[in-house]
Each structure stands twice: as structure tokens, then as C-alpha cells.
Amino acid sequence: MDSTTSLQPHHAAPGDDPVLDVSTLPHGAPRFDRIASGDFRGAFDRAMAEELAEIERIATDPDAPTFGNTLEALERSGLRLRQATRIFAVLLSTTSDATLEAIDTEYASKLAAHRDAIALDPRLFARVRAIHDRRENLAPGAEQRRLIERVYSGFTRSGALLNDADKTTLRSINTELSDLVSTFRRRLLAGNNAAALVVDDQSMLDGLTAEDIAAAAAGAASRGLDGKWVLPLQNTTQQPVLASLRRRAMRKRLFHASISRNAGGENDTTALVTRIARLRAERARLLGFPTHAALVLDDEGASNPDNALALMKRLVAPAAARTREEASRLQARMRDADDPTGVLEPWDWPFYAEQVRKTDYDIDEAEVRQYFELERVLRDGVFFAATSLYGIAFRERPDLPVYHPDVRVFEVLEPDGRSIGLVYFDLFARPSKRGGAWMNALSVQSHLLGTTPVVTNVANLAKPSPGNPALLTATEVTTLFHEFGHALHGLFSNVRYATLAGTAVPRDFVELPSQFNEHWATEPAVFERYARHYRTGEPMPAALKERIDRARLFNAGYAISEVLAAVFLDFEWHQLAADGVPDDVAGFESAALERHGMADREVPPRYRTPYFAHIWMLGYAAGYYSYLWSAVLDNDAYYWFRENGGMTRANGQRFRDCVLSRGRTGEAAELYREFRGRDAAIEPLLAERGLTA
DSSP, X not given: OOGGGSOOOOOOOTTXXXXXXXXXXXXXXXXXXXXXXXXXXXXXXXXXXXXHHHHHHHHTOSSOOOIIIXXXXXXXXXXXXXXXXXXXXXXXXXXXXXXXXXXXXXXXXXXXXXXXXXXXXXXXHHHHHHHHHTHHHHOSSHHHHHHHHHXXXXXXXXXXXXXXXXXXXXXXXXXXXXXXXXXXXXXXXXXXXXXXXXXXXXXXXXXXXXXHHXXXXXXXXXXTOTTOEEEOOOSSSSOGGGGTOOOHHHHHHHHHHHHTTTSSGGGOOHHHHHHHHHHHHHHHHHTTOSSHHHHHHTTSTTOSHHHHHHHHHHXXXXXXXXXXXXXXXXXXXXXXXXXXXXXXXXXXXXXXXXXXXXXXXXXXXXXXXXXXBHHHIIIIIIIHXXXXXXOOEEEEOTTXXXXXXXXXXXEEEOTTSXXXXXXXXXXXXXXXXXXXXXXXXXXXXXXXXXXXXXXXXXXXXXXXXXXOOXXXXXXXXXXXXXXXXHHHXXXXXXXXXXXXXXXXXXXXXXXXXXXXXXXXXXXHHHHHHHOBOTTTOOBOOHHHHHHHHHTTTTTHHHHHHHHHHHHHHXXXXXXXXXXXOOSOHHHXXXXXXXXXXXXXXXXXXSXXXXXXXXXXXXXXXXXXXXXXXXXXXXXXXXXXXXXXXXXXXXXXXXXXXXXXXXXXXXXXXXXXXXXXXXXXXXXXXXXXXXXXX
């Protein structure tokens, strides 16, 4: 691990607890300047004991159960443990060190057992059930009734209705699953770092820009490999630099490093994931569901796997047709330009796609990146769009402590100057950070608790060498807008109960705000502000922007096909019975992709099973389809804006009032209908992805 990421010990006063104490910083921002990695052991122990004592008081209350003494009391319980686990999750995923990993290993099963002790307490459930049975009389309003339904559902889905023997089995399953997920997390990070490509000869980097080569050298130096270059891996199968590397052997080497990680050796995850799949299937059976997918989707907008798969299958044929056209085009380019007898391979696709962009559309990614400088994209793109739509403003807070020198904090202000929350940006890759991009909540909005939102946006951009700016690809620009959509969902929450707040919505609805926010990256009024040359400040030439627009749907078939392939892998793993989970991961993958017509050699799944973090550790098990399910909603919502005057404050306020501020206070479909006036239509998605005839 890089030495800069370890949280150094501090000298706390007696009774001082920097993890658990209520912070006096704005919005209760964590005291990262005082938190050391080792602090979490004691914090977890104390916070779990405190919550169990609070639960005991609720469960043994001599008064008859009421909404206040049971449901609202539950909302107020465990606050210090929630605070500790949120801070720990952020640090473990971004600045992992040996101490944090050891604590994760030690406490994963303890925390799982703690959660089960509460969820399976028959005295507590009896009070919740009594309130649920009389909810029409006991709850004063719609949000209160919604809380009753969610809490009751949470208990029953956690096994509260099981007999004692089955509860014992469930506890054992949950404990083992927590340990397996913790081990998967460690091996994934280690495997990703181990698979990073070390290059001894700079000529092998032919095609990369001088800035990229300097960044690779800096990355090598940070690992103690002076005189070499390191190409780190992103979490996806395909790697962005494959579009630039001219040497085919180098592309092949990088691709195989990516696709084979965690599928053997000391960081192998294959036995872990098959065991996780078996245990999830067994747990679903205990809870009365035929498969884990059925259990998960019973609580999602899609309702059941058949509904989700029906939409996915509707996309296969048009995506496959587009992909075949694209493959034929790239194959012809490869043979015309480089190898008359060559066969297009998956490591060739990004490279020849970039070549077609250059020659057929006159677009060079290296040229385009010069107009996407990180600071300008953030301030004049992401922030400007949010200000235009919602009236909010941003004030950087360098005075607030952060957990790594790369992290920046911004305060978010309403038009009247009122501060509504904080957002932390942690955007550069480092060995201690897991791959991908995501949003976390350090604090969740709740009127009952008087808490306000504090969120993070994390990415894995290549950190430039000293003195050079961070220049982004178009995809990375989109990622910034995407993750800030999640941030807005958390920041705009305006509900009474934390259980229903912010992003606590169905998995297949949570990607609506993020994917919807992506559309503003190409909105002319936004684009013209941030797409400026990093040296001169001149706007991107109109001719280049026109070429970009003309190429918008180029490679669209590939883009959706790699996601569909991953969706089907997810469902295949999570529609198995416990006794049907195979040991041969690679063979199962191949057969699953073949069954769904997604076995194209040139188009590998966006994630393969051994490093598919979304489904094994990030809460997307049987839920990776949600990106495409939400895409129907986000494109339909965007078309509403286009039909009603576009990017106006009034339209933004409507979306904020109907969707972004409501959390889970209503059914997702109802919230969307309130905004749109009808259910979402699939046609905008097909048009935006180039899948219409």
C-alpha cells in the first residue's frame, strides 16, 4: 500500500472517541484529522454494545407499542454505530491499509451477528408487527405509514418469521457470507494491484501521450520501480489505454492481465464466489423464495426476475445487430491498415474503434482530452449544470480535514445561502483504493434526527505527473456527471426518517438520478463552458464538436452489449439453487453467455465473475440489470425536459421535488409518474442508444 494512505495514530484525551463522538464541524463532518485506523476496534465494540442496550429498552418497554416508542425509537437507535460503519466503509474502500483490512476481517462476522441479534429478536418484532397490523390507526401520515411498511418488510426479509432452528441456520449463513465478502474485497484489491502491468521498455507504450507516459512513470516510482512504467488496471474488463497502444502484443498482454485477474494464484476468488452463490441461494430458500434473484427483486421496481429479464432480452437483438455491424467495420479497418489476414480480437476492439473515430469522424481522443481539464469540467461543467437546474452554489472548504491529500471538500448552498450539506471529491487512483467510481454517504439527512447530508464522490482517474493538468476522456467526463447525480440524490433529500432518505430507494431506481445527470454533460449551454483548451482557454472548435456529435452513436452496440453480458452473468449466478452452483466458473460463464446469445469473442462482459465487484460485494447481486432498467427512466425523463423547455430552473425544481428529494417515501413507480404524468416509455432509450431501425 502507498505509505501516504495510512491513518496515523493520534493521542486522544481520556474518553475522547474521534470515530463516535458527535463532530462539531459543519454538518457533523468526520474528524479525519484525528481518526486513526486502529480506532475502529474500540469504536465498533462500544457502538454495538450501546445499540443492543437501546434495542433492549425498546423491546422491553412496558407500554403498549406505539409509533413513537417503537418505530421512531428504532430510528434513533444505533446512531453511533451507523456513523462508525459509514466512516469505516469510506476509508476501507479508498485508503485501505493493513490495520483496516485486519479490522474488516475481524469485525465482518461480528457486525453480521450484531445485525441478526436485532433483526431476529422476537420481542422487538412482536412490537413492530403489532404496529404494522394497526398501521392505519397508529401512523399520522403517509410518510409514517411508509416507514412502518419498510421496517416490517426489513424484519420479515431478514428472517423474523422463521422458526428457531431456521433462525440459527440463517445466522450461520449470514456470518459466513460476511466473512467471504470481506475476503473477496481484500483479494480483489490485491489482485487488481498485482495485475497492474509493469513495462520495462518505453517503446512498448507507443501511442500514449507524453502526459500518459509521465503518469505511468510516476505510478511506477510510487511503487519503488524507478526507471519503469506502470499501467494500473481499472475495474472493468476493457482498459482505456487499449485505445491508444499501437503495439498489438502490448494490447494483448494488458487485456489478458485484466481478464485473468483473480482467476488463480494467491488472489483467486473463484472458490469464494461459488460459495457466496450457494449460501445466497440457501438463504433465499429459507426465506421462502426459489432463488436469490427472486428474493432480491421482490423488493425492487421490477418485482420479479421475469420482468427484468424481459426488458434485457428485448435489447439483445438490436444490440447484437449493431455490434455485428461495428465488428465488421473494425475488422475491415484492421485488415486495410495493418494486417490483411488478421482477425479482430477483444484487445483490438478499443484500438481500432479509436482508429475509425480518427479517420471516419476525424476525432482523436488525445485531441479531445485537451478540452476536458478536470478542474474546469468540475466547476464549469458539473457544478454549473447543478446551479442552472437547481439554483445551488458551491464553496470549497479547504479548512475541513480530509482522509487523503487528494480529497477536496465543497459546501453546497441553497439560493438563499443556506448550507444543505457537504460533498467530498476523491478522484485519483491509488493502490489503496478499489477500482471504479461511486458515491458514499457519511451522513444521511433526517428531520427527526436533525442530521444533514455529507456525501463522497470517488473515482479512479489517472493522477497526472507533477505540474501537468488532469485531462479527461469523454467517458471520464460522463463519470463525473454520473456520480454527482448520486450526490444530488443524497444532498437534496428532504424527509423525516433516515430509513427512507436519499438514495435508500430500490436498486433499479437509484441509478435514475445518476444516469439522468449524465445528459447535461453534452447540453450545449454546459458543454461550451467547460470544453475549453487546457492551455489557451479557447472553446472547443465548433467543427470538432460537430464531429463528436456525429460520432455519438458510434460503438453504441458494443457499449450496451458488454453491459448486457454482465447482466446475464449476474442473473445466471443468482437464479441457481444451492445444489446447482458449479465449481467450474469459467465453464459456467461460457455456457451462460452462449444461452443468452452474448458469447461474441470480440465483446467480453464488462466484468467477469472473479472480479465482478458489483454483485459479490457492492449490493448489486441480481441487481446489475438496474443500470439498464433505470436507463428507460432516465432517458424518458430527459425527453420530458426537452419537451418542456429544457434546462430551466422550473424544470429542475420539479425533478428535485418529485424525485430527488423524496427518498423512499413513495413507491418508485409512483414518484416517477408524479414527475412525468405517466409511466416511462422505452422508445427514448432505444433512440438514445441507437437501437432503433
